[in-house]
Amino acid sequence: MKSEETRITEYLFPTLIQVTHHPSADIFNAELMKEILVIRDEVPNGKPSNWSCDHYTTMTTEGRLHSRPGLKSFAEFVTACATHYGEIMRYHYGDKRLHLNDCWLNIYGRGHSQDIHNHPNHILSGVYFVKVPKGASNLLFYSPHYKTMIRPPLIVETPANCLSMPYPPNAGDFVIFESSTKHSVPYNDMDGDRITLAVNFSLEPLVMK
C-alpha cells in the first residue's frame, strides 16, 4: 500500500489591504465636498513636471490638508483605520506614535491616470474615495512578485497567483496598505470627476522636540 504524502503549502508575506466603509458615507462625503471645492479653487495643480500621467493633485502644492479644520473628522477617521491596521500587524511603536503626516487631494477626469508607484519613507498609505462616477478607474495593486519575468499561463487568476489586483472604487471606502505596496490608477475612461483624498502615515516621537 502506497503511503500518503504529507504536504504543507504556506502563504507567506501576504499583502494586507484593509477597506473600511465610513458608517455615514453620504453625509460625510457631502461635507468633504464643500471643503474640496474650496481647495480646488485655492490650490493650483501640483502635478510634478516629470510625471508622464495627468490629473489634478495637491501633493506638492498643499500636502497637509488634514490640518484644515474642515478635514478634522476625516483625519480622525483615517487615523482610527490606521490604528486598527497597526493592531492587525502587531506593530509596536515604543516611544513613537503613528502620525498622519500627509494628506492631499486628487481629481481624475477623462484620460487621467497615475503611474505605478509607492510611498517611500512612510509606514502606511491610504486612499479615501469621496466621489466615484460610474465607470471610474480602479485602484490597481501589484504583487511584490510583479516583476517576475517568466510565468506560465494561468487557468484562473486568484489572490495567490495574480501579479496585480484591481480594487473597484466605492464612495465612502478608505483603503489602507503598507506604503511599500506598489499601486497605480489605470486610464480613467469616463466623464466626471473621480475624487480621492490620499494619506501617508509615519512614525513620530511621542514627545515632539
Ligand SMILES: [Fe+2]
Ligand atoms: Fe499612491
